[in-house]
Amino acid sequence: MSGTKPKLHHLNWNLLHTFLVIVEERSITRAADRLLVRQPTVSAALQRLEETLGGQLIQRDSRRFVLTKRGELLYKECVDIYRSVARIGDRLSEDHDDLTGLVRLLVVTHVVLPPLDRTLTLLNRKHPGVSVRIDVANSQDIVRAVSQKLSPFGFCLLAKPLAGLDCRPLLREEFGILCGRGHSLFGLSDVPLAELRDEPFVALACGQDGALEPMVSVREGAGLGSRVVGSSPNLEEVTRMIAAGLGIGILPLASVAEALESRSLWNLARPEDLLGADLYFISNPAMQLSAAEEAFLRLFEQRLSATEEEPAAEAAEGLLGARLDNQPSS
Numbered sequence: 605m606s607g608t609k610p611k612l613h614h615l616n617w618n619l620l621h622t623f624l625v626i627v628e629e630r631s632i633t634r635a636a637d638r639l640l641v642r643q644p645t646v647s648a649a650l651q652r653l654e655e656t657l658g659g660q661l662i663q664r665d666s667r668r669f670v671l672t673k674r675g676e677l678l679y680k681e682c683v684d685i686y687r688s689v690a691r692i693g694d695r696l697s698e699d700h701d702d703l704t705g706l707v708r709l710l711v712v713t714h715v716v717l718p719p720l721d722r723t724l725t726l727l728n729r730k731h732p733g734v735s736v737r738i739d740v741a742n743s744q745d746i747v748r749a750v751s752q753k754l755s756p757f758g759f760c761l762l763a764k765p766l767a768g769l770d771c772r773p774l775l776r777e778e779f780g781i782l783c784g785r786g787h788s789l790f791g792l793s794d795v796p797l798a799e800l801r802d803e804p805f806v807a808l809a810c811g812q813d814g815a816l817e818p819m820v821s822v823r824e825g826a827g828l829g830s831r832v833v834g835s836s837p838n839l840e841e842v843t844r845m846i847a848a849g850l851g852i853g854i855l856p857l858a859s860v861a862e863a864l865e866s867r868s869l870w871n872l873a874r875p876e877d878l879l880g881a882d883l884y885f886i887s888n889p890a891m892q893l894s895a896a897e898e899a900f901l902r903l904f905e906q907r908l909s910a911t912e913e914e915p916a917a918e919a920a921e922g923l924l925g926a927r928l929d930n931q932p933s934s
Contacts, residue, residue, distance in 0.1 A: 622649040626684040630669045704733040705896025710746040711759040712721035714839045714859040719907040734896045753891045761881040772885045779879040780857045785866050786849040790870045804851030805829040808842045
């Protein structure tokens with residue numbers, strides 16, 4: 605019946621955009637900071653939107669922030685609307701060779717990936733009108749967002765490629781079991797995993813609901829972390845707690861190389877422990893990309909191809925040099 609439909613004559617893009625930012629920031633306060641308005645203004649906009657649509661969109665209190673079913677449906681529609689508006693700008697700018705738009709990337713924390721860094725440099729150089737937003741999330745949330753077409757691209761840790769998504773393996777992320785200088789195990793190099801399982805653990809918490817990243821499966825596979833004594837979504841703060849002696853922790857070795865070199869941290873993992881996970885670049889083939897996103901994807905794929913060709917070229921040069929060295933002199 606038409607009488608059950610929400611009255612939409614007060615609905616406007618400003619309300620929808622405010623709701624979109626609230627969901628992305630998962631906080632009224634952070635949304636207000638991003639929108640450069642006061643917190644009561646954002647709260648009033650959300651209340652007005654809920655009244656217009658005739659139902660609650662977000663269940664929130666001091667401990668949780670959860671979209672209702674109605675809120676989830678509206679968020680997906682808002683994302684589609686935003687992308688449509690972005691494509692309008694792309695289409696109108698095609699005749700002027702001034703590409704504009706937003707490229708959003710979801711990444712696990714502290715990804716060390718030179719091809720991505722180079723792509724961002726080239727994208728800014730070739731298309732200065734394109735802006736980039738990089739959000740940190742855990743792998744599960746990244747996969748969900750890309751699968752639901754809420755984000756075009758993700759960099760996440762996977763055990764294997766996923767059906768329905770384009771999954772390109774990028775590198776093997778190696779992890780260490782780390783302790784601080786004051787820890788009783790500091791300096792030891794042959795500690796079995798079994799002796800570490802009851803040690804107090806400092807976890808890297810990333811994303812919503814306290815999900816631990818990276819990587820739950822790595823930690824659980826090693827049987828560690830039964831007693832978590834500290835956590836933070838910030839790698840530097842996790843490093844601080846481990847260095848201070850609160851407990852041991854699992855972190856990517858590339859991200860703590862300087863701390864290991866300065867001996868403020870010590871890697872307890874043995875070579876045979878093989879702690880690691882594969883980093884993938886994922887995208888959704890069913891998602892229509894904007895011109896800005898297509899430009900990023902094109903540049904990133906070019907950088908990946910160039911990176912893959914460099915070792916082959918170096919190997920070929922080495923082989924040719926060896927053959928020339930072995931030729932008899934005349």
